[in-house]
Amino acid sequence: MDSIWIEGGQAAGECLRGDVEADVAVVGAGITGVAAALRLAAAGRRVVVLDARRAGAGNTGRSTGNLYATVSSGLAKLRGKWNDADATLAVVARARAIDWIEQTARELGIDCAFRRVPLHQCVLDGASQELGMLRDEHEAARALGLGAAWGQQVDGWPLRPAAVHTLPGQAHFNPWRFVSGAVAALRRQGVPVYEHSRVIDIDADAGVVTTPEGRVRAGHVLLATHTPMGINLLQTKMEVYREYGVAAPLEGRGPSDASVWVRDGKWSLRTHEADGLRWLVIVGGKHKTGEGGERGDGWYDALRAWGREHLGLRGYSHAWSAQQYASADGLPYIGRSGHGRVLVATGMGADGLVWGAVAGEVVDTLVRGPEGDDDPLARLLTPRRLAPLKSAKSTLKENATVARHMLGDRIEARRDDAGPDDVPRGGGRLLKIDGEVRAVHRTEGGELIALSPVCPHMKCYVKWNGADGTWDCPCHGSRFDVEGRVIEGPSLEDLQRLG
């Protein structure tokens, strides 16, 4: 089972072969990459887009497809870290980005099921401490100029909430269809979008991006890769999470079109309609990357069980997971990275679809020239910002987590006396073999595949992800398949195969 959004059937684009030149090389063809590429191309820039796999098949194609001006960590928290003028600037930029997605889909004729819907945030248990937090959230939304309503019902849904905070006029869409349509439009405009072109090296000073079979030399390099590739100081400021999604077809009409966040339980729900069918999507089960354990399908089962109990869902047809990089101060890092010609767009947390579209605007502003750095939105989101008071707690906590994994995981692996018989079919485990620690996976056919457990990025040990059948690095989120190939994250290299 895979994401409800990602469709097969379309021919993949060509991979990059040979040397090309561009004003801007965009690495990553998710929403961030295509939003930037569309704006840059419209401004007359020569743009080249590269993606390691299929355009949109990374975290964009595994998102909720929800579009909202608020932020999922909460406006009340945002106001606690930033003044109201800055928080308003962020919220207004997000609302403008939703308008841009709507307008772009209409102008390019992209059939991405874009719909304006309300976003309901609710608390089911009246005794939950989330109730007071929901009230704070409602007040924060109103203070920042978002028209918000307070009530006790999620209209058209079979939920019995204690309280509901509603933002009207938000939206949802099919993110894969939007990106696929945008890529087709870019190609029609003469912008090359190379797929299956994994970047293996970046020369930040020269502006040269290298793939296995080609190179792009560019005035600017935008890393629209969710997290910067290679080693970047920003990685020490971000927490990395995984989250799960399931979808089930609805019998009959089902709930009315909306996005719903159930705050006590941390479930994100939405309807989706395509090709005459209606679906219910549930996303939740968030945990730090590398700390999900060997739970196998357990994360998905929890979502399915909640949907059965509360919404009467049956016959789940899709299941998928995605990764998030959360910044330390509640706003993403978008702009010049401090490394040569490289621009980054990262730290978007669970709100990456809208921040990705915002990044397109900011990158377009910055590429126009040095005066772009004075743009208020670019100044707010710059990765060079120093916000020690806003981010100190989170940064310290995350660096302690990385230190714990760097040292503790090594000690733990050396103490473990498990042997090959302890690795089940389809499972994985760190084992000591001839005194050396190995990351060992047993295929469904019974074959053992041994890899080095050392993540090439900064040498943490990877951990088995039982839900997705991958090796995940708990330090900065690099992920590898059972053969050791990089799936995502900052690592530019694969895990070493040892048997």
Ligand code: FES
């Ligand atoms: Fe940084 Fe693995 S992702 S050490």
